[in-house]
Amino acid sequence: MKTPVVILDQVDKYYPKGVHALREINLQIDQGEWTAVMGPSGSGKTTLLNLLDGLDRPTSGRIEILGVDTNRFGADEWTVFRREHIGLVFQQFYLIPYLTALENVMLAQYYHSMVDKKQAMRALERIGLSDRARHLPSQLSGGEQQRACIARALINAPKIILADEPTGNLDEENEKTVMDIFRELDLEGQTIVMVTHNPELGKLADRRIYLEYGRVTAFH
Amino acid sequence: MVRESLLENIRVTGWTLVALTTSAALVAMFVTMSFDLERKMTRTLRKLGPNAVASPHFLSAEREGNLDLWKEFEDLVNRENMAAAKLSLEVVTVRGKPIVLAMSDPGELARMTPYWFVSGDRARAGSECLVGKRVARLLTLEPGMSIGVHSTSDSNEVTHYTITGIIVSGDEHEDRIFVPQLPSPSLKPRLTYALLSVPGGEEGIERLNAALHKAQSAIEIKPLREILHGEKSTLEKMDLLSSIALLAVLVLTVLGVSSALLSRVVERRKEFALLQAIGATKRSLIGFLLLEGVVMGAAASIGGFILGTLISEIMVRQIFHVSVTPQVIAFPITCMIILGVTLLTSSAGVIRALKIEPALALRGE
Numbered sequence: 143m144k145t146p147v148v149i150l151d152q153v154d155k156y157y158p159k160g161v162h163a164l165r166e167i168n169l170q171i172d173q174g175e176w177t178a179v180m181g182p183s184g185s186g187k188t189t190l191l192n193l194l195d196g197l198d199r200p201t202s203g204r205i206e207i208l209g210v211d212t213n214r215f216g217a218d219e220w221t222v223f224r225r226e227h228i229g230l231v232f233q234q235f236y237l238i239p240y241l242t243a244l245e246n247v248m249l250a251q252y253y254h255s256m257v258d259k260k261q262a263m264r265a266l267e268r269i270g271l272s273d274r275a276r277h278l279p280s281q282l283s284g285g286e287q288q289r290a291c292i293a294r295a296l297i298n299a300p301k302i303i304l305a306d307e308p309t310g311n312l313d314e315e316n317e318k319t320v321m322d323i324f325r326e327l328d329l330e331g332q333t334i335v336m337v338t339h340n341p342e343l344g345k346l347a348d349r350r351i352y353l354e355y356g357r358v359t360a361f362h
Numbered sequence: 363m364v365r366e367s368l369l370e371n372i373r374v375t376g377w378t379l380v381a382l383t384t385s386a387a388l389v390a391m392f393v394t395m396s397f398d399l400e401r402k403m404t405r406t407l408r409k410l411g412p413n414a415v416a417s418p419h420f421l422s423a424e425r426e427g428n429l430d431l432w433k434e435f436e437d438l439v440n441r442e443n444m445a446a447a448k449l450s451l452e453v454v455t456v457r458g459k460p461i462v463l464a465m466s467d468p469g470e471l472a473r474m475t476p477y478w479f480v481s482g483d484r485a486r487a488g489s490e491c492l493v494g495k496r497v498a499r500l501l502t503l504e505p506g507m508s509i510g511v512h513s514t515s516d517s518n519e520v521t522h523y524t525i526t527g528i529i530v531s532g533d534e535h536e537d538r539i540f541v542p543q544l545p546s547p548s549l550k551p552r553l554t555y556a557l558l559s560v561p562g563g564e565e566g567i568e569r570l571n572a573a574l575h576k577a578q579s580a581i582e583i584k585p586l587r588e589i590l591h592g593e594k595s596t597l598e599k600m601d602l603l604s605s606i607a608l609l610a611v612l613v614l615t616v617l618g619v620s621s622a623l624l625s626r627v628v629e630r631r632k633e634f635a636l637l638q639a640i641g642a643t644k645r646s647l648i649g650f651l652l653l654e655g656v657v658m659g660a661a662a663s664i665g666g667f668i669l670g671t672l673i674s675e676i677m678v679r680q681i682f683h684v685s686v687t688p689q690v691i692a693f694p695i696t697c698m699i700i701l702g703v704t705l706l707t708s709s710a711g712v713i714r715a716l717k718i719e720p721a722l723a724l725r726g727e
Contacts, residue, residue, distance in 0.1 A: 197721035218643045225641025236636045240370035253641030
């Protein structure tokens with residue numbers, strides 16, 4: 143039997159100036175499922191992801207993650223929940239520019255519990271970045287930066303990985319490398335929610351959700 | 363991480379450090395001078411004339427003329443390396459008018475009366491004298507003239523003095539004639555007193571009196587309150603002026619550093635948003651920003667203390683021609699004030715950082 147890890151019930155999101163970003167979203171994501179959220183620009187993909195990671199709040203509706211109603215969370219409670227259970231991968235990598243790849247990974251450990259350099263190094267090894275561990279982000283290629291970002295997202299063994307256009311800024315070769323990592327994670331049973339507008343990448347996921355004008359228009 | 367973060371934003375860090383170090387140097391200077399300069403200033407003011415007068419107790423007046431009466435006092439003056447001028451007064455007759463004649467060592471007198479305006483020269487030789495302005499007007503005397511001084515007790519005995527100068531002092535000294543030695547060795551002065559310049563104001567005078575009392579001296583030192591009050595008032599005004607200047611500098615520092623730190627937070631919006639995204643609570647962010655401030659404040663305090671002490675040394679040496687004594691207490695005071703300023707200025711950045719919406723910042727909005 144499949145265990146739901148994310149449940150969205152009648153979720154709406156308005157932004158100031160009357161922008162209705164998400165409309166009546168009802169969605170369930172099961173454990174171990176790789177879900178691709180697809181749709182054109184401005185369809186609400188990133189907004190949906192931001193509601194799942196708690197960086198943004200729904201205007202109405204209920205979001206349940208890992209059986210917890212997140213609507214009752216304050217900002218710090220969301221932060222604690224996020225660092226315990228969610229790993230984030232960004233399109234623009236967002237590494238701290240003055241820390242090395244290894245230190246960026248260790249930073250997530252620091253906020254989660256305690257720093258373990260060996261474990262952080264193993265995380266970089268897993269994604270093939272151990273030889274660049276002591277390089278600053280500015281000394282890494284885009285693909286390497288994204289891999290460091292994935293290592294940071296994985297370091298605390300999160301229950302869910304939320305990835306926003308993880309290959310959006312990468313060339314074809316690096317895109318393949320990153321997608322190989324996601325495929326591997328999927329095979330290990332990792333729950334992944336990936337935003338992408340690329341249909342080819344969407345095909346790699348177990349399930350695709352299409353958004354248009356803030357509404358779910360199709361499931362595949 | 364704090365070190366790397368400060369080095370990453372080296373421009374803002376540099377400006378903040380310069381502003382804080384300058385303030386710390388001024389605080390250290392102010393504290394050092396407050397503790398040390400007052401003493402140095404008092405000494406400088408003491409070169410401007412006497413601030414106390416010493417005379418025998420009323421009950422000891424019958425001992426006047428006894429040479430030992432002033433012995434403990436003179437020993438004390440020598441021991442303390444103080445400036446003093448002993449004056450012995452007698453009433454004599456000059457050109458048929460009773461005049462107060464004051465006998466004093468010319469060198470000691472010159473040191474105690476630098477504020478006198480002397481028309482002509484000060485008396486040096488035993489046969490020379492200085493005449494007060496009002497006496498000169500009364501007897502129509504001028505420098506270069508000779509006067510005959512008749513001792514009242516023995517009017518037949520006349521001693522001649524050459525006038526070297528006329529004194530304008532604005533006080534009772536204008537009613538006197540000053541000579542290096544009394545006309546007759548047998549003449550016993552009616553009254554002897556001493557003008558003194560005592561460092562340390564009333565407290566210094568109290569200390570000297572205690573020493574004289576302990577030595578069972580018949581001499582008592584009394585403060586010239588108008589002088590002491592003037593000196594104290596001058597020092598207090600200087601302190602007030604310095605405090606206002608320091609406060610102005612601190613306020614300007616707070617404003618300058620606040621805006622620098624604010625702009626630093628704005629530049630780092632994405633970084634703070636990311637920190638929140640990967641697990642930094644608001645408390646962690648506050649701690650991180652305050653720690654950055656404390657590190658800069660501590661560095662500025664150490665640098666500022668050293669710089670401030672050096673500048674104090676140079677300034678005091680230039681102005682007062684003495685060396686400043688470094689004040690250890692200035693260091694904790696500088697640290698406290700600068701850390702307070704840093705935390706105050708950092709709090710503006712902290713408030714701004716806490717208002718960052720991670721989702722918006724990461725989207726670049």
